Amino acid sequence: MDSSSMDMAMPMSMSISNSMSLSTTNLHGEQVYGDLGILAFKISQMKEQIQAERVLLIKEKVEKNRERLASDVAQLLSLAVLRTDGSAKEISGEGKMLSSRIKNPLSILTGPSQASGDDNSSTQEVAISISAKLPVVDKIPPYTTWIFLDRMHDYRNQRMADDQSVVGRRRIYYDQNGSEALICSDSEEEITEPEEEKHEFSEAENRIIRMVCQDYEPSEEVLEILAQSIGGNISEIHEAYHMLKTEDETLNQDVSVSADLGQDRSISLDKSLSASLDSLDNLFCRRCLVFDCRLHGYSQTVITPTERQYHPLESQENVKPCSDHCYLQFQTVKKYSDRPDVLNEKHTRTSDECPHEIHNSAEPGKRKVSKQTTTMLEEPKHVTDDQQESSLKKQKRLSIPDTVSMTIEDAQVSNDKVMVVDVTTPNQDELQMIPTDEAISFGVPNSTSRCVSADVIEDSSTGVHLLKQASNQKQIGGSPINSEWKPLEKELYMKGLEIFGRNSCLIARNLLSSLKTCIEVANYMYDSGAATSQRSFTACSMSDCNERADADLKELEVPSRSRLLRRKGRAKKLKYSWKSAVHPSLWRRIADGKNQSCKQYIPCGCKSMCGKECPCLDNATCCEKYCGCSKSCKNRFRGCHCAKSQCRSRQCPCFAAGRECDPDVCRNCWVSCGDGSLGEPPRRGEGHCGNMRLLLRQQQRILLAKSNVAGWGAFLKNSVNKNDYLGEYTGELISHREADKRGKIYDRANSSFLFDLNDQYVLDAYRKGDKLKFANHSSNPNCYAKVMMVAGDHRVGIFAKEHIEAGEELFYDYRYGPDEAPIWARKPDGSKGDDLLVPQGRAKKQ
Amino acid sequence: MTKITLGCEPAVGSLAPSKKRDYRVTNRLQEGKRPIYAVVFNFIDSRYYNVFATVGGNRVTVYQCLEGGVIAVLQSYIDEDKDESFYTVSWACDADGTPLLVAGGINGIIRVIDAGNEKIHKSFVGHGDSVNEIRTQALRPSLVLSASKDESVRLWNVQTGICILIFAGAGGHRNEVLSVDFHPSDIYRIASCGMDNTVKIWSMKEFWTYVERSFTWEELPSQFPTKYVQFPVLIASIHTNYVDCIRWLGDFILSKVNDCLIQSVDNEFILWEPKMKEQSPGEGTVDILQKYPVPECDIWFIKLSCDFHYNTAAIGLYNSGNREGKIFVWELQTSPPSLIARLSHVQSKSPIRQTAMSFDGSTILSCCEDGTIWRWDTVATS
Numbered sequence A: 001m002d003s004s005s006m007d008m009a010m011p012m013s014m015s016i017s018n019s020m021s022l023s024t025t026n027l028h029g030e031q032v033y034g035d036l037g038i039l040a041f042k043i044s045q046m047k048e049q050i051q052a053e054r055v056l057l058i059k060e061k062v063e064k065n066r067e068r069l070a071s072d073v074a075q076l077l078s079l080a081v082l083r084t085d086g087s088a089k090e091i092s093g094e095g096k097m098l099s100s101r102i103k104n105p106l107s108i109l110t111g112p113s114q115a116s117g118d119d120n121s122s123t124q125e126v127a128i129s130i131s132a133k134l135p136v137v138d139k140i141p142p143y144t145t146w147i148f149l150d151r152m153h154d155y156r157n158q159r160m161a162d163d164q165s166v167v168g169r170r171r172i173y174y175d176q177n178g179s180e181a182l183i184c185s186d187s188e189e190e191i192t193e194p195e196e197e198k199h200e201f202s203e204a205e206n207r208i209i210r211m212v213c214q215d216y217e218p219s220e221e222v223l224e225i226l227a228q229s230i231g232g233n234i235s236e237i238h239e240a241y242h243m244l245k246t247e248d249e250t251l252n253q254d255v256s257v258s259a260d261l262g263q264d265r266s267i268s269l270d271k272s273l274s275a276s277l278d279s280l281d282n283l284f285c286r287r288c289l290v291f292d293c294r295l296h297g298y299s300q301t302v303i304t305p306t307e308r309q310y311h312p313l314e315s316q317e318n319v320k321p322c323s324d325h326c327y328l329q330f331q332t333v334k335k336y337s338d339r340p341d342v343l344n345e346k347h348t349r350t351s352d353e354c355p356h357e358i359h360n361s362a363e364p365g366k367r368k369v370s371k372q373t374t375t376m377l378e379e380p381k382h383v384t385d386d387q388q389e390s391s392l393k394k395q396k397r398l399s400i401p402d403t404v405s406m407t408i409e410d411a412q413v414s415n416d417k418v419m420v421v422d423v424t425t426p427n428q429d430e431l432q433m434i435p436t437d438e439a440i441s442f443g444v445p446n447s448t449s450r451c452v453s454a455d456v457i458e459d460s461s462t463g464v465h466l467l468k469q470a471s472n473q474k475q476i477g478g479s480p481i482n483s484e485w486k487p488l489e490k491e492l493y494m495k496g497l498e499i500f501g502r503n504s505c506l507i508a509r510n511l512l513s514s515l516k517t518c519i520e521v522a523n524y525m526y527d528s529g530a531a532t533s534q535r536s537f538t539a540c541s542m543s544d545c546n547e548r549a550d551a552d553l554k555e556l557e558v559p560s561r562s563r564l565l566r567r568k569g570r571a572k573k574l575k576y577s578w579k580s581a582v583h584p585s586l587w588r589r590i591a592d593g594k595n596q597s598c599k600q601y602i603p604c605g606c607k608s609m610c611g612k613e614c615p616c617l618d619n620a621t622c623c624e625k626y627c628g629c630s631k632s633c634k635n636r637f638r639g640c641h642c643a644k645s646q647c648r649s650r651q652c653p654c655f656a657a658g659r660e661c662d663p664d665v666c667r668n669c670w671v672s673c674g675d676g677s678l679g680e681p682p683r684r685g686e687g688h689c690g691n692m693r694l695l696l697r698q699q700q701r702i703l704l705a706k707s708n709v710a711g712w713g714a715f716l717k718n719s720v721n722k723n724d725y726l727g728e729y730t731g732e733l734i735s736h737r738e739a740d741k742r743g744k745i746y747d748r749a750n751s752s753f754l755f756d757l758n759d760q761y762v763l764d765a766y767r768k769g770d771k772l773k774f775a776n777h778s779s780n781p782n783c784y785a786k787v788m789m790v791a792g793d794h795r796v797g798i799f800a801k802e803h804i805e806a807g808e809e810l811f812y813d814y815r816y817g818p819d820e821a822p823i824w825a826r827k828p829d830g831s832k833g834d835d836l837l838v839p840q841g842r843a844k845k846q
Numbered sequence B: 001m002t003k004i005t006l007g008c009e010p011a012v013g014s015l016a017p018s019k020k021r022d023y024r025v026t027n028r029l030q031e032g033k034r035p036i037y038a039v040v041f042n043f044i045d046s047r048y049y050n051v052f053a054t055v056g057g058n059r060v061t062v063y064q065c066l067e068g069g070v071i072a073v074l075q076s077y078i079d080e081d082k083d084e085s086f087y088t089v090s091w092a093c094d095a096d097g098t099p100l101l102v103a104g105g106i107n108g109i110i111r112v113i114d115a116g117n118e119k120i121h122k123s124f125v126g127h128g129d130s131v132n133e134i135r136t137q138a139l140r141p142s143l144v145l146s147a148s149k150d151e152s153v154r155l156w157n158v159q160t161g162i163c164i165l166i167f168a169g170a171g172g173h174r175n176e177v178l179s180v181d182f183h184p185s186d187i188y189r190i191a192s193c194g195m196d197n198t199v200k201i202w203s204m205k206e207f208w209t210y211v212e213r214s215f216t217w218e219e220l221p222s223q224f225p226t227k228y229v230q231f232p233v234l235i236a237s238i239h240t241n242y243v244d245c246i247r248w249l250g251d252f253i254l255s256k257v258n259d260c261l262i263q264s265v266d267n268e269f270i271l272w273e274p275k276m277k278e279q280s281p282g283e284g285t286v287d288i289l290q291k292y293p294v295p296e297c298d299i300w301f302i303k304l305s306c307d308f309h310y311n312t313a314a315i316g317l318y319n320s321g322n323r324e325g326k327i328f329v330w331e332l333q334t335s336p337p338s339l340i341a342r343l344s345h346v347q348s349k350s351p352i353r354q355t356a357m358s359f360d361g362s363t364i365l366s367c368c369e370d371g372t373i374w375r376w377d378t379v380a381t382s
Helices: A012-028 A036-085 A097-103 A112-116 A203-215 A220-230 A234-253 A255-261 A273-281 A329-336 A340-360 A366-375 A380-387 A391-398 A401-405 A428-433 A436-442 A454-477 A487-500 A504-510 A518-537 A544-573 A584-595 A615-619 A736-749 B205-216
Strands: A107-109 A132-134 A171-174 A181-184 A702-706 A712-716 A725-729 A732-735 A754-756 A761-764 A783-790 A793-800 B022-030 B036-041 B051-056 B059-065 B071-079 B086-093 B099-105 B110-114 B119-124 B131-136 B143-148 B153-157 B162-167 B177-182 B189-194 B199-203 B227-229 B234-236 B246-249 B252-257 B267-275 B285-294 B304-306 B312-319 B324-331 B338-343 B352-357 B363-368 B372-379
Touching (some): A097 B071, A132 B110, A220 A234, A736 A761, B143 B177, B177 B246, B205 B227, B312 B352, B312 B363, B324 B363
Parallel strands (some): B036 B086, B036 B352, B131 B177, B162 B227
Antiparallel strands (some): A107 B071, B036 B051, B051 B059, B086 B099, B099 B110, B131 B143, B153 B162, B189 B199, B199 B234, B252 B267, B304 B312, B312 B324, B352 B363
């Protein structure tokens, strides 16, 4: 009964006495039950009481705060007094002007009331001799504080965060000279807030509902009275009523349960991978390969490519072990051993024993250790090394040896073939070069696979992340339990197979680090392989997980083969001419598209071929590498196959279409690494594609200084030649509606940094951007802006229109419209050749 | 304002003055013709508790309050740029205890004046637009905060001339910042408010090493690695209009609700408790505890002042209808709040931009748009 008062922040005695009094009324007779007149009275009584409690609470809070503040002030006071003592410098004669002025003021002004006692006497003029003049300091041109989209922000445009919208918000302007303000909100209908807001019941209101539901049935009348006195409508109150009721019941039933609920938020290894990834899955941007991508936003629709690439890692001899726990360490063991059967037997036995061992793991591992020593006799050195290791790990290691040789081809191998060594050993260099944290980049063996394997990589990187948490948790939690494969571990293992093939070193390191050792993975891999072979002969007797592993493995193999075939076919086709690189109708569309602003690309999720329903086709954009459709999709932009460094003219289909070349798509365009130190843009020398300048950020150093024309200006540090790329105009990506609204605001401040990007977005460099936002307008400019399609995104590049000397100020044509109308309100004129793109007409900086 | 629900009602102060204390005009100065926007006592150094500074136009003036309503003029500084119009001034000092004055205004240049040597100490160029308020960290009086029209708040070290932090960016203000204040004891915590109708509470905790570095920095100040603080720990959207004054009162915050722009002429200060969520910064809630009405006031950019112990506060108000400039004196830390006195004078016909309460609250100074400075002293009540 008193549960309602339990969770109140109010003084306990009050609420208890309150519910006591209610219950007494209730006890006194059944007639009270359902007496609605009394109910209304009770509610108002309760309200008063709640208000009284609130008053007390505030008093209490204010009083507490006062005490705290008093001690703060005391501290400040002592500091202020200390400063008096610390004025040693003043004694030496320096810095005592203020003190000496106190003794000899410039003038003394006696109050008028002192003299006459007359309040209405005139004010005294202060005629003051000047102590010092403050010399003029040059002002800087005005600007609003902005964020430089620098390395930390990946130099990229950022999509506007939801809370940054000015649409529907009132903006008040005032006249600087007077204090009169004028309200400039948008049309009234924009402001009107949704009336049908759900009534949220406060704690106090819940308390009243609770009180009522203890004493009354929730009849229409009761709810009606409640609604009248505390607000909300009947159905809302009904809802709240039931919610509170169940809440109370559970509260009464088991307090401890509810306490437990909140705690277990960490990732459990017993959860499935998909469940663990649930919340993280759509936070990953498959286009940028980062979490929480500011450019494409979170909660993107997940598009799974229909075809995946599978890269079996090249085998190599003389591989070094990845760690002490590497399965390779045990090859030697195996070679010396001439009793494979025994080993195998042992292996089965150990794994059978696993659960048992876990139960015993609380005991000191002496028993286990001794057991190991006997089995490890073949190589004493190892045993001594292992003494230092956890006994559980050792036990697992014992059973590894033969796994080494398992490959996809070996899947059917029976037990007697197990001894074959080194069919698929990992690439030693890769193993050593790649630290765990870079698993993501490593998952892309060459650039071509970037898009296709993106989602695999995503899973793995999330996995790694999860794992780190999971392993931390484990360490805190006590002794590691390594011998058992948890569902999550199994699934991570499957992902590892997808990414790395049957390479236990890489899987263990990148996906199961600190959960499973290489040996354990190798062993598990062997188990799975064995399962396959067994299953082909006998009835299935293996565990679920193994079956799944096999199934996945098979799926994996099929596409990788078909891909190879397709590749051959495509290679032939591409020989014809560059014209075939693009689908004919699409080609035309691009050519025709000059009079329209470009279309924002949204990856389609079509399976294999794009048909009429394909959003890309519908939207008149090409399919890109981020689409779900197959590579042979007719709507795909196929890139170019220009010879080296030929991509700088309209001869190159990419260049002609206003796109940068894409090493993943174009045939001969790639970046070789190693020239130039890291961090520096590689020199554009022979052999390099000249049409990836935004992608590679091969930009010029831009300087910011006072403009020779107006306000701030952008200047060039080093001289450049015609058509050289200078830099990118970056900013916040906002919708046209938003831009419209912001444009109005900016016009008042007479400074706008809007730049029309495509049919969906406008770039706003007002609060985020780079120095090029300060390049001024000129009708005879030395630069031009061009929207380029770079890896599926539209970006604005600023290029030199002519040779520009070092230190010159940069200008480009903002393309002010004849009527200065916002660009999105009229059709941009595409008369000027190629640069279909059209800077925002309103930009004007002062 | 957020909707006030049952059980969350604030305690509203009554407008009937308690007359616990009363004040009378004891002196009146005409400093010039230009509006005086700020007046402030020196609470940094106990030697100068009765010394105050004013700014108006391109002038910074230092005075002293003497017995019997007498005001002595001590120092006066003129900016050679006649177009400068100072909006704000604050007392600070360097490590040696030399008193400094930090003033800023329409030019956006912060002037640090060495009052101990009567010369300019440093000028900070950096703000992209006018400076609306400057406040000093009383625990470390070389640190000052400036609130600017360029939408940022900046933390400066006046001793070394370094801009240490810039509070702006992704989570920053979206319009002019009008007011800013240091927490009285939590040295990491500041609050700011402005024309985007929000109050933001920021933490400098993870940037504190930069603050410490600024004291020992020996290279050029411009080479200091100034940091952006982009995300506040709490954003309170409790107001629907400009918030032009903010002060910490212990762990609570006093902020001014400015309703004068939307027809109603009633403003009020609210005292509220910020409730931060440590897990998700930026998303706290607020509990509005008390209200101090400022009735019949239809101008904004008015600031409140407190005595050293935060017991009483004085706020100027002005009604353009009857052209009356009044001062309300509130008892701050009682619940419900109580009005001590309502000060008016037949000749007080100009908007009062700021008041200054003396150390013990016995003297109130007010500065007006017509360039006058008024001194009010307590009179013994029988």
